[in-house]
Amino acid sequence: MKFGVIGAGQMGGGIAQVAAQSGFDVIVQDVQQEYLDRGRGVIEKSLNKLHEKGRLDATPDEVLGRIKFTTHMQDFADCDLVVEAIVENQAVKNALFEQLGGIVKPEGILASNTSSIPITALASASGRPDRFIGMHFMNPVPLMALVEVIRGYATSDETAQFVTQTAEKMGKTPLTCNDFPGFVSNRILMPMLNEAIQCVMEGVAEPEAIDGIMKLGMNHPMGPLTLADFIGLDTCLSIMEVLHMGLGDDKYRPSPLLRKMVQAGLLGRKSGEGFYKY
Numbered sequence: 670m671k672f673g674v675i676g677a678g679q680m681g682g683g684i685a686q687v688a689a690q691s692g693f694d695v696i697v698q699d700v701q702q703e704y705l706d707r708g709r710g711v712i713e714k715s716l717n718k719l720h721e722k723g724r725l726d727a728t729p730d731e732v733l734g735r736i737k738f739t740t741h742m743q744d745f746a747d748c749d750l751v752v753e754a755i756v757e758n759q760a761v762k763n764a765l766f767e768q769l770g771g772i773v774k775p776e777g778i779l780a781s782n783t784s785s786i787p788i789t790a791l792a793s794a795s796g797r798p799d800r801f802i803g804m805h806f807m808n809p810v811p812l813m814a815l816v817e818v819i820r821g822y823a824t825s826d827e828t829a830q831f832v833t834q835t836a837e838k839m840g841k842t843p844l845t846c847n848d849f850p851g852f853v854s855n856r857i858l859m860p861m862l863n864e865a866i867q868c869v870m871e872g873v874a875e876p877e878a879i880d881g882i883m884k885l886g887m888n889h890p891m892g893p894l895t896l897a898d899f900i901g902l903d904t905c906l907s908i909m910e911v912l913h914m915g916l917g918d919d920k921y922r923p924s925p926l927l928r929k930m931v932q933a934g935l936l937g938r939k940s941g942e943g944f945y946k947y
């Protein structure tokens with residue numbers, strides 16, 4: 670299978686890595702060579718770590734050899750499946766899918782790794798709504814078991830079956846839901862992270878205490894503020910905005926502190942500072 674990935678950031682890189690580990694021929698596209706080089710470095714480091722732990726069947730070089738990096742969208746023409754993992758912004762994703770729909774062979778399936786944006790809207794932009802679906806991987810992709818599969822209004826049974834089987838071939842557990850803002854994962858997760866940010870803003874406790882209380886008290890693997898920093902505060906804000914607008918309920922209002930931190934360029938781990946310094 671020829672597997673395309675758009676975006677070489679934290680999610681695109683992880684998806685490309687796991688696809689290559691599964692034996693697929695992978696092609697990754699990003700807008701600049703610099704981002705591709707950075708993404709390749711992250712994949713290489715992750716593969717070496719898995720290899721040292723004895724959790725990789727092939728050698729890191731063999732897996733990396735299955736991934737091609739490009740800045741040209743035309744290179745997706747003969748892909749069987751293309752998964753998009755660019756910035757969480759509907760206008761940008763719409764424009765990308767309008768273009769991609771005219772490039773990939775007609776029988777090819779297009780998927781978005783969006784955290785919250787309506788799959789049905791992106792499917793319409795692509796011009797092939799029956800062969801369009803949400804394929805939502807979790808971060809860090811090489812370690813997390815779930816793929817949330819989101820069916821748009823017109824997604825065909827064949828498309829859903831193909832993507833479910835592909836996720837299984839990638840060693841993941843696919844679980845399906847319908848297209849509502851934030852799907853299941855972020856409709857439930859993100860309000861909790863937003864509430865933790867609101868606790869910081871209101872001075873309920875220091876970030877370390879909030880994270881510690883949720884880790885030790887609820888047995889969460891990491892605290893909500895650390896998790897928000899890892900996801901990216903810009904992505905968290907975009908998801909809250911989709912929930913707020915899409916569901917029309919003020920209980921999803923993004924915390925003003927979250928908005929202010931994004932305005933200040935504090936995006937979490939990827940910018941070097943969020944609730945913590947990296």
Ligand SMILES: CC(=O)CC(=O)SCCNC(=O)CCNC(=O)[C@H](O)C(C)(C)COP(=O)(O)OP(=O)(O)OC[C@H]1O[C@@H](n2cnc3c(N)ncnc32)[C@H](O)[C@@H]1OP(=O)(O)O
Nearest residue numbers: 783784806807808809812813854855858890891896899900
């Ligand atoms: C926003 C969305 O649309 C959907 C999402 O993906 S929400 C995020 C969902 N993911 C999570 O909640 C993961 C929380 N983390 C965990 O459960 C655990 O860390 C784990 C199971 C992933 C790994 O546990 P572990 O084997 O004990 O190793 P641990 O040391 O904690 O982490 C391993 C690596 O994964 C990284 N990592 C863990 N969670 C991460 C996350 N959410 N995002 C990015 N990287 C993460 C760690 O930084 C670490 O990297 P380095 O080796 O470079 O330091």
Ligand SMILES: NC(=O)C1=CN([C@@H]2O[C@H](COP(=O)(O)OP(=O)(O)OC[C@H]3O[C@@H](n4cnc5c(N)ncnc54)[C@H](OP(=O)(O)O)[C@@H]3O)[C@@H](O)[C@H]2O)C=CC1
Nearest residue numbers: 676677678679680699700704754755756757783784808900
């Ligand atoms: N972070 C997370 O935990 C999760 C995120 N997601 C979703 O995955 C997607 C990507 O998120 P994430 O990987 O964290 O984001 P990143 O910011 O790490 O990566 C996005 C990448 O896409 C590139 N990009 C931006 N615009 C375009 C474009 N028009 N064409 C090609 N590449 C482009 C970016 O380049 P540049 O640097 O120039 O912007 C960057 O390299 C989002 O939809 C997000 O909601 C899903 C699950 C978990």
